[in-house]
Amino acid sequence: MLPSSWRELGTLMATTMFVYTMFLRLVPPPLRNRIQRFYRKITHYFHPYIRIKFHEFTGESYFMRSEAYTAIQTYLGEHSSKQASRLKAEEAKRSNNSNTPLVLSMDDNEEIVDEFEGIKVKWISHKIIKKNTGSFSLYSSADEKRYYKLSFHRSYRDIIVESYLNHVLEEAKTIEMKNRELKLYSNSKKKWSHIVFEHPARFETLAMDPRKKEEIVKDLVKFKNGKEYYKKIGKAWKRGYLLYGPPGTGKSTMVAAMANFMNYDLYDLELTAVKDNSELRKLLINTASKSIIVIEDIDCSLDLTGQRKKRENGKNDGREEGKGGVRRDEGEEDEKGSKVTLSGLLNVIDGIWSACGGERIMIFTTNFVEKLDPALIRRGRMDKHIEFSYCSHEAFKVLTRNYLDLEYHDLFPTIEKLLEMTNMTPADVAENLMPKSLDVGVETCLCNLVQALEKSKEEDSNKVEIHE
Numbered sequence: 082m083l084p085s086s087w088r089e090l091g092t093l094m095a096t097t098m099f100v101y102t103m104f105l106r107l108v109p110p111p112l113r114n115r116i117q118r119f120y121r122k123i124t125h126y127f128h129p130y131i132r133i134k135f136h137e138f139t140g141e142s143y144f145m146r147s148e149a150y151t152a153i154q155t156y157l158g159e160h161s162s163k164q165a166s167r168l169k170a171e172e173a174k175r176s177n178n179s180n181t182p183l184v185l186s187m188d189d190n191e192e193i194v195d196e197f198e199g200i201k202v203k204w205i206s207h208k209i210i211k212k213n214t215g216s217f218s219l220y221s222s223a224d225e226k227r228y229y230k231l232s233f234h235r236s237y238r239d240i241i242v243e244s245y246l247n248h249v250l251e252e253a254k255t256i257e258m259k260n261r262e263l264k265l266y267s268n269s270k271k272k273w274s275h276i277v278f279e280h281p282a283r284f285e286t287l288a289m290d291p292r293k294k295e296e297i298v299k300d301l302v303k304f305k306n307g308k309e310y311y312k313k314i315g316k317a318w319k320r321g322y323l324l325y326g327p328p329g330t331g332k333s334t335m336v337a338a339m340a341n342f343m344n345y346d347l348y349d350l351e352l353t354a355v356k357d358n359s360e361l362r363k364l365l366i367n368t369a370s371k372s373i374i375v376i377e378d379i380d381c382s383l384d385l386t387g388q389r390k391k392r393e394n395g396k397n398d399g400r401e402e403g404k405g406g407v408r409r410d411e412g413e414e415d416e417k418g419s420k421v422t423l424s425g426l427l428n429v430i431d432g433i434w435s436a437c438g439g440e441r442i443m444i445f446t447t448n449f450v451e452k453l454d455p456a457l458i459r460r461g462r463m464d465k466h467i468e469f470s471y472c473s474h475e476a477f478k479v480l481t482r483n484y485l486d487l488e489y490h491d492l493f494p495t496i497e498k499l500l501e502m503t504n505m506t507p508a509d510v511a512e513n514l515m516p517k518s519l520d521v522g523v524e525t526c527l528c529n530l531v532q533a534l535e536k537s538k539e540e541d542s543n544k545v546e547i548h549e
């Protein structure tokens with residue numbers, strides 16, 4: 082007689098299992114093994130799938146969120162939004178990489194099929210709500226248990242366990258990196274502290290020669306994908322960039338654009354706030370990989386001339402005033418300021434820091450490249466030297482696109498000629514292009530720029546006359 086309801090079927094199965102277990106206990110061991118093997122064969126034949134559960138909370142008291150569960154959630158979030166019909170929407174942590182402020186993920190008790198090397202696997206997100214036991218719980222999730230169930234055909238067991246699960250974890254890491262919030266670290270009192278890094282600079286909005294820009298982007302991409310290459314040639318996976326040029330030509334803007342492009346955290350190292358070489362070493366060791374360490378105005382932070390006495394007598398130029406001052410020689414002491422030396426900095430760049438994990442970029446910026454000690458900027462330390470100069474016509478076109486949404490205007494040829502005859506920084510050009518009020522039109526902004534350029538040309542020619 083067939084069972085007439087699910088409840089009856091459940092009771093029947095439970096009774097069968099009970100009788101089967103009792104029966105096994107009664108038969109002698111050799112026969113028991115044979116029966117068990119036979120039973121397994123039958124069940125495998127009707128249900129040849131393996132299921133793996135990944136619970137949200139693990140540990141003895143189930144208060145620790147499982148890293149594997151979080152990784153699977155991230156992985157499935159990326160893959161499920163196109164497949165699942167019921168989705169959950171949450172606010173994105175970071176909107177830099179995507180235009181949407183929401184992240185979609187698979188809803189509870191939903192299932193999707195994933196494919197790996199031609200093998201189909203099924204993921205189901207389960208949620209069980211336990212009846213309230215009356216006990217107090219700090220975590221609402223204690224009453225709501227979630228887990229993912231992965232099922233696949235048993236013939237693919239090895240490939241799923243050995244390769245697919247690894248693939249899921251690796252993919253999740255990449256997705257997390259892409260979506261994470263970037264941080265801007267700065268050093269004070271021997272430690273790094275950070276805030277969220279939200280600079281809008283991008284390579285597209287950076288005003289510079291497009292060929293030069295492309296070269297830099299290619300260099301960065303090569304570095305990012307260079308893990309195996311650096312390993313092969315036996316070099317630490319790090320790269321140094323020296324950005325030099327007059328004030329207002331876009332060096333700091335480029336650093337921000339690089340951080341956004343690479344999706345790396347930024348460490349703004351203020352050398353004058355570092356007490357000595359050992360503190361510097363500690364700070365650099367405490368930087369994470371996938372980061373950019375920048376020392377702005379390195380010429381002001383390091384005394385590269387070794388003329389410390391001159392500085393003490395107040396003969397240094399205005400830029401160095403108030404800075405801690407860093408000595409060239411270890412023998413000299415500066416009681417109040419930093420005692421970081423050039424050799425200390427070089428040692429840290431080349432030595433311990435290089436050895437403690439990879440994927441780090443170091444950037445120095447300066448207005449006076451000729452003041453820098455050749456040892457500091459030689460290739461191998463500062464691998465790529467990038468010159469920033471006054472606004473060219475190409476750079477001007479990027480700025481008009483950014484500030485005025487303009488591709489061409491009749492005043493462009495005049496401006497082009499004036500730019501060739503003057504030394505105006507992109508910062509000054511940008512300032513003139515920015516409409517001063519809402520009702521100011523494109524033409525007025527361009528005329529303002531023409532006037533500013535003519536004035537600058539006049540001033541330059543007056544200077545030449547005085548010098549003569």
Ligand SMILES: Nc1ncnc2c1ncn2[C@@H]1O[C@H](COP(=O)(O)OP(=O)(O)OP(=O)(O)O)[C@@H](O)[C@H]1O
Pocket residue numbers: 286287288289326327328329330331332333334335447448469476506507508509511
């Ligand atoms: N090449 C550029 N492209 C786009 N904007 C620029 C560029 N150069 C300068 N600017 C604008 O001018 C401002 C100042 O530029 P930035 O701080 O990058 O100059 P800098 O070269 O770092 O100057 P300093 O040597 O004084 O530190 C920026 O906020 C940016 O808006």
Ligand SMILES: [Mg+2]
Pocket residue numbers: 332333334377446
């Ligand atoms: Mg700067």
